[in-house]
Ligand code: ADP
């Protein structure tokens with residue numbers, strides 16, 4: 045069974061002249077980490093909304109095709125049922141926070157699932173520990189920084205133990221440190237396994253190397269779908285409005301200057317290793333010619 049199975053889905057917002065998604069088919073395996081990218085307006089958020097049921101339960105419009113999460117048709121579930129399977133973290137954490145005290149916010153989801161008191165407490169503890177906020181558990185939410193608030197939003201979703209986690213530009217409002225913290229947590233979740241992650245981000249820096257797969261949207265359609273290396277070396281990727289990470293830019297420069305690296309670097313560290321490799325090769329060649 046697939047974690048997510050979308051078949052020929054199209055969606056047009058009510059009052060909008062054209063569809064936001066057009067004939068999208070996409071399968072995501074359990075435990076996969078998929079990065080959804082493409083320029084603003086390409087349909088990333090809408091695609092996440094057809095998976096978490098916000099389309100059509102909250103955003104009205106015309107939806108066709110089918111969307112299944114763990115084999116269950118999303119349209120057959122009520123919004124509160126969907127919440128136990130699919131968790132979502134959005135761009136603005138303050139819109140997701142429901143309580144004024146940190147630990148209360150994390151407890152809110154499990155309380156609504158009517159879990160036992162003891163289980164609620166352990167879920168609050170584990171989730172806060174995972175995102176590194178245990179020392180702030182008694183704090184008022186308004187006193188948190190943007191990055192801390194986004195980690196809290198993530199903890200509150202994780203406390204419900206969703207099988208699928210959707211993240212819509214979760215670091216867009218954060219500073220560099222906040223982005224690094226959130227991406228680090230996603231990387232850990234993906235490596236520890238179990239959870240299926242779909243991250244929508246128009247920025248690929250620091251994230252393209254973590255994902256198992258990259259899906260590029262353009263004008264509401266899937267333009268590219270492959271491994272990070274396949275997508276990043278595709279000749280059209282820059283023309284599609286996809287941000288090219290620095291490591292890949294280095295590779296492109298080297299490539300066009302006639303130098304070839306054994307593998308495509310996805311991180312700055314890998315790019316630096318590649319340059320060291322080229323230096324070594326060139327020194328050895330010079331030595332051999334002496
Ligand atoms: P992205 O997340 O990639 O920026 P969106 O899914 O937000 O893309 O937008 C896809 C298209 O749908 C755009 O043309 C956008 O204007 C339109 N759209 C998004 N949200 C709404 C909405 N709530 N009502 C009407 N149109 C919308």
Ligand code: MG
Pocket residue numbers: 088089090212213
């Ligand atoms: Mg968006």
